Amino acid sequence: MLAPLSLPSLEALLRAQVFGHPLAHRPDVDSTQEWGRTEARNGAPEGAVFLTDYQTSGRGRLGRTWLAPPCSSVLASLLVRPGASLYPRLFMIGGLAAVMAIEADCGVPCSIKWPNDVLIKGMKVAGVLTEGGFVGAVPDFSLVGIGINVNLDPATLAPTRYPATSLSHEVGTAVDRERLIADLLLWFERLYAEPAESDAIPNLWRARLDILGRPVTIVSNGEAVEGTATNVDSTGALTLTLPSRERRTFVAGDVSLSP
Numbered sequence: 001m002l003a004p005l006s007l008p009s010l011e012a013l014l015r016a017q018v019f020g021h022p023l024a025h026r027p028d029v030d031s032t033q034e035w036g037r038t039e040a041r042n043g044a045p046e047g048a049v050f051l052t053d054y055q056t057s058g059r060g061r062l063g064r065t066w067l068a069p070p071c072s073s074v075l076a077s078l079l080v081r082p083g084a085s086l087y088p089r090l091f092m093i094g095g096l097a098a099v100m101a102i103e104a105d106c107g108v109p110c111s112i113k114w115p116n117d118v119l120i121k122g123m124k125v126a127g128v129l130t131e132g133g134f135v136g137a138v139p140d141f142s143l144v145g146i147g148i149n150v151n152l153d154p155a156t157l158a159p160t161r162y163p164a165t166s167l168s169h170e171v172g173t174a175v176d177r178e179r180l181i182a183d184l185l186l187w188f189e190r191l192y193a194e195p196a197e198s199d200a201i202p203n204l205w206r207a208r209l210d211i212l213g214r215p216v217t218i219v220s221n222g223e224a225v226e227g228t229a230t231n232v233d234s235t236g237a238l239t240l241t242l243p244s245r246e247r248r249t250f251v252a253g254d255v256s257l258s259p
């Protein structure tokens with residue numbers, strides 16, 4: 001029987017100094033991104049974290065839904081209010097924080113599918129959705145939404161374009177969600193503290209990508225393009241070299257390895 005998150009247990013494990021202060025939990029919510037957006041507009045500080053056990057309208061990248069059985073997963077939105085130069089890197093920081101926390105807690109190696117899906121043995125275990133809030137045209141805050149499949153049978157998930165897995169499935173035992181969240185926040189905080197002018201984050205992120213040098217297909221704006229993934233720059237943009245030797249660069253899309 002899966003248990004709801006225990007906020008006191010989580011607070012006892014929390015080592016991050018900023019992220020998780022405050023820490024808010026609701027048993028169910030439409031989306032932690034929506035909840036966080038409302039709180040951000042009402043003045044919630046950087047570091048506020050919104051957690052739930054169940055989302056009725058969880059969302060993913062590219063307009064997709066994010067489904068997770070009750071009490072099975074990490075469903076978290078982290079509120080940040082960084083300087084302008086850090087916004088483009090938030091998706092890397094979110095993906096890397098999930099990789100580091102999973103590896104530390106579960107001992108299973110992870111890779112990143114461009115731009116920020118976390119994979120174990122080529123199967124998706126976590127996703128990151130970064131959404132901004134603006135005052136006029138000026139960025140005011142961002143919510144980094146992180147979903148991790150923790151204690152669930154992947155066979156019960158609705159079929160997706162990409163094969164999925166969960167941490168319990170990979171390690172063969174239930175995984176402590178409170179500990180995982182505490183480690184996720186600590187890793188996020190460490191990575192977020194890297195100076196914006198340093199290349200440490202893009203370099204760490206690039207080192208985890210599973211596609212460089214490999215033939216891939218990207219679907220972007222409804223168009224499927226095949227080529228070899230030859231570069232990702234420090235903003236995360238992906239360059240494919242096409243069979244015609246033409247190079248094309250993408251900032252968003254859905255990538256899969258070609259057979």
Ligand code: BTN
Pocket residue numbers: 030031032033055057058059060061062064066074075076077117126127128129145146147148
């Ligand atoms: C993706 O892989 O498409 C991104 C998935 C992000 C899901 C998380 S779960 C917590 C937060 N709230 C949401 O509605 N979405 C994100």
